[in-house]
Amino acid sequence: MAGFRLVHLLLLPPYIAMLWIGFYNVSAPALFGMPFFYWYQLLWIPLGALCVLIVYRIEERG
């Protein structure tokens, strides 16, 4: 397909992290009393944005 860039592979980690449900569908370890299921997913919001930012920066430079 036209327009695919190798750097876009850096956009995959959020999908892997969120689709591997067996990994995070557990309650321990809790953080501030919040089960793992919840804080892990909330944590991936900024981590996902970070992946997007990295790709954005690389592409803007290239």
Next chain:
Amino acid sequence: MAGPMNVTALVVFVVLFGFVTLLGFMAARWRQGGAPGLAEWSLGGRRFGTLITWFLLGGDLYTAYTFIAVPALVFGQGAIGFYAVPYTIFVYPLLLAVFPKLWSVAHAKGYVTAADFVRGRFGSPALALAVAVTGIAATMPYIALQLVGIEVVLGSLGVHGHWPLLVAFVILAGFTYMSGLRAPAIIALVKDVLIYITVIAAIIVIPRELGGYAKIFAHVPAQNLLLAPPSAHNLGAGAGYATLAIGSALALFLYPHAITGLLSSSSRHVVRRNAVILPAYSLALGFIGLLGYMALAAGVKAMPAYASGFARFGPNYAVPALFLQSFPSWFVGVAFAAIAIGALVPAAVMSIASANLFTRNIYREYFDRDCSPARELQVAKFASLAVKLGALLFVLYLPQTYAIQLQLLGGIWIIQTLPAVLLGLYTRWLHPLALLCGWTAGLAAGTAMVAAKGFASSIFALKIAGLTIPCYDAVSALVLNLAIAVALSALLNIVARNPHADATAASDYA
């Protein structure tokens, strides 16, 4: 509380609502300057920079209904309601990688809708009509739900009857007609500031009142805390969770209101930068989802003061009840205004987006080929009124469950335009006739699966080789759609290639 009028909250609410009404009408004169026409009114002249686009898209995508429905789902069904988080995580890599192409080609060719693009790319008016009709059908009930959001909030303030909704409707219709997309763009700024204030206050104040997150989660029934795990013969709730997130993410930027927001930005770089900064809203949404558990822990459901509210609005009343219980009256006014103003922004953008589809892809295509830009604008303004009026009648005369069910169907319908719109950005190998067949099959299968569950659930358990896979209907219907589109294209491209020319060039997408 829920029954009598909450005067302090109501006064704060009315003042804030009046303020944004004024802003909405004044917006007509903001950053004017382009040649008058459809793109000037409906896309703000394609001049919005990074920050305005951030507010506009944030206000447009994270709607009032979302802020009520997500915690309501968490409140009622637990972990599954949290799919909103992976959903909004999945959206932004996609936005960065794919949708700048749509911005570029729309900018190069003057496209205002996704159907405009499909018309130019594939040359098929029938396929463009299919995309336009799907967009309008998916958007109408969504507008109705925004009005439902306003109704819930007003009901929670003790204001009953239909007249307040009529007032809100007249305001919305008036400023949209006058100011076009500029009105929701400016109002979004106020709305988003109020939403962030409300969320920050809620996640600081309420957990402290309830004794911390550990105590809050202790109130969640054990079977709701996590997703039901898979067994040897059933992939479990996780499969439904994952497909809900994927399907919703794929559908989001196919919605007309999302595309309108996207195309109003001043460059593809604005779109790309927003893929980086929009997740801030996802974080707010994630915490808003947790409000569902806080409502459980606060025990508002069992309190007599809120019984009538729950009887009338169901789980959608969880967050309003929690706010009434936890905040001082004046801040209840701020929070409720945030939700109600949060309904105005998407409702305005949605009506503009539907009006664009009607004007460009139905009126101009089939009734008035050579219509002038002035005529086009006039038709769009009237269409935006008609669309909103339809949504209002919907809310006033049909049971609320219809709007909810239709919006559920809307997501399943709109994703069926993915092969034409999203894959169309990369290739025109797919044959328009094959795309139409796939679209028809996807719509039929998706609707049938929802109907089979009595329009109450959008997850259908597929049974494949003895394995039960709970799957979001939008995704399974899309897979069918794609399979048909690809198989038929392979066949048709041998027999009768697409006779139409491509109005776009490779350089238009860069």
